[in-house]
Amino acid sequence: MYDLIIVGGGPAGSSAGRRAGIKGLHTLLIEKEVFPRYKACGGALSERALSYLDFPLPQSVREREIFGVRFRFKDSVIEGFHESRIATMVTRSILDDYLLEKGREAGIEIKVGENVIDCKEQGEFVEIITNKDVYRSKFVIIGEGSQGKMKRKVRSIDTKYEYGVCIVADVEEDIEKIDQVMSNIMEIHFDVLNMGYGWIFPHKNYYSVGIGAFAYKIINPKRIMNEFLKTKGFNGTFRLRGHTIPAGGITRNVVSPRVVLVGDAAGFVDPFAGEGIAYAIRSGQIAVEVIAENIRDTNHGAQLGQYESICQREFADDFKYALLSVKMMHRFPNFFFKILTGNQEVFEKFIQIPNLTRHYRSYLEWLIPRLPQYLFSLFASR
Numbered sequence: 001m002y003d004l005i006i007v008g009g010g011p012a013g014s015s016a017g018r019r020a021g022i023k024g025l026h027t028l029l030i031e032k033e034v035f036p037r038y039k040a041c042g043g044a045l046s047e048r049a050l051s052y053l054d055f056p057l058p059q060s061v062r063e064r065e066i067f068g069v070r071f072r073f074k075d076s077v078i079e080g081f082h083e084s085r086i087a088t089m090v091t092r093s094i095l096d097d098y099l100l101e102k103g104r105e106a107g108i109e110i111k112v113g114e115n116v117i118d119c120k121e122q123g124e125f126v127e128i129i130t131n132k133d134v135y136r137s138k139f140v141i142i143g144e145g146s147q148g149k150m151k152r153k154v155r156s157i158d159t160k161y162e163y164g165v166c167i168v169a170d171v172e173e174d175i176e177k178i179d180q181v182m183s184n185i186m187e188i189h190f191d192v193l194n195m196g197y198g199w200i201f202p203h204k205n206y207y208s209v210g211i212g213a214f215a216y217k218i219i220n221p222k223r224i225m226n227e228f229l230k231t232k233g234f235n236g237t238f239r240l241r242g243h244t245i246p247a248g249g250i251t252r253n254v255v256s257p258r259v260v261l262v263g264d265a266a267g268f269v270d271p272f273a274g275e276g277i278a279y280a281i282r283s284g285q286i287a288v289e290v291i292a293e294n295i296r297d298t299n300h301g302a303q304l305g306q307y308e309s310i311c312q313r314e315f316a317d318d319f320k321y322a323l324l325s326v327k328m329m330h331r332f333p334n335f336f337f338k339i340l341t342g343n344q345e346v347f348e349k350f351i352q353i354p355n356l357t358r359h360y361r362s363y364l365e366w367l368i369p370r371l372p373q374y375l376f377s378l379f380a381s382r
């Protein structure tokens, strides 16, 4: 009987594993792939994500530091730089492998290449059935990402209004060329598709180029992606990889009596930016803190509700404002994105969000009273 079984070795699972090892919980982590494995991602690690790690990320994992953001909407382009770093670019196969090793280093047992096929709550324990064996544990954390099926034991499946679809390609380029063209700036294109955006992120020797939008708005994503690549001058044949991404800001069950969902499985992704690594790391840690407390205090039975309230307080409440921003901005794109890409103050305040000095809520509270003034100047400039 384990104290804890963790399903999935992505950032959510491995961070939970590391915290469980540090806390001395008898823990087994099961991952279906053999690491390092490919993961479709833009690979932008925010300052928030780095701040959650209890160790420095080594140079071998960091590929590039980002200090600037460039937004494009039709004929408007705006860019801004920060003195402090906005993001660190990583390749997910390398990052995830490193994070999993940090879990192993904390003393947990890890099985890779083993697929969890069922999870059964049995009163005082949970049974985990894999393609190889059956295990028992007092508690289970499910960090299977957005595409696994175990989460359905706790919450209903997302509708097309509750998740996004992304397509990404890694476009190889010489390091010197990337240094010249966009060494430390990331580019976001708001005119590629509705309820989403296109991105170009510089890595060490490739660009991550991608598009993503809410599933109900995206028809023929492959065609949109190919057009985006072509317009940006990326000619050639690239391997396109599709992936789903849950939208945060939507109410979902994330706990059952002995099972906790973390990361993408819980739907913890910023619905505006699509950032999920930070919240995967943090939710994994919070889940273990709450489970460890339950294991210490056996008098009150399993009580995991605290997990939900801590996540809400720390980050998930702000997802509702991020979702509101997406809906508002994409409902009237010619107004909002013109303002965002045509007004330095609106833009500067917006990029304080990834820079950790502002939340979506305070951004909207700042922006909304100023909208009539911006509307007037937009008309006056015509």
Ligand SMILES: Cc1cc2nc3c(=O)[nH]c(=O)nc-3n(C[C@H](O)[C@H](O)[C@H](O)COP(=O)(O)OP(=O)(O)OC[C@H]3O[C@@H](n4cnc5c(N)ncnc54)[C@H](O)[C@@H]3O)c2cc1C
Residues within 6 Å of the ligand: 007, 008, 009, 010, 011, 012, 013, 030, 031, 032, 033, 039, 040, 041, 042, 043, 044, 045, 046, 114, 115, 116, 117, 143, 144, 145, 146, 148, 149, 150, 166, 167, 168, 210, 243, 244, 245, 262, 263, 264, 265, 269, 274, 275, 276, 277, 278, 280
């Ligand atoms: C195209 C794209 C671009 C993105 N870009 C960014 C970005 O630039 N920055 C950012 O912060 N976020 C980004 N995200 C979001 C980010 O990738 C996710 O939020 C993050 O990976 C969530 O981590 P996780 O650990 O919850 O899930 P995952 O990283 O998906 O890990 C889940 C793990 O569980 C394993 N697993 C699944 N099912 C089972 C099973 N049955 N048994 C055992 N193991 C299983 C999988 O193999 C996988 O290793 C992007 C997402 C997409 C789709």
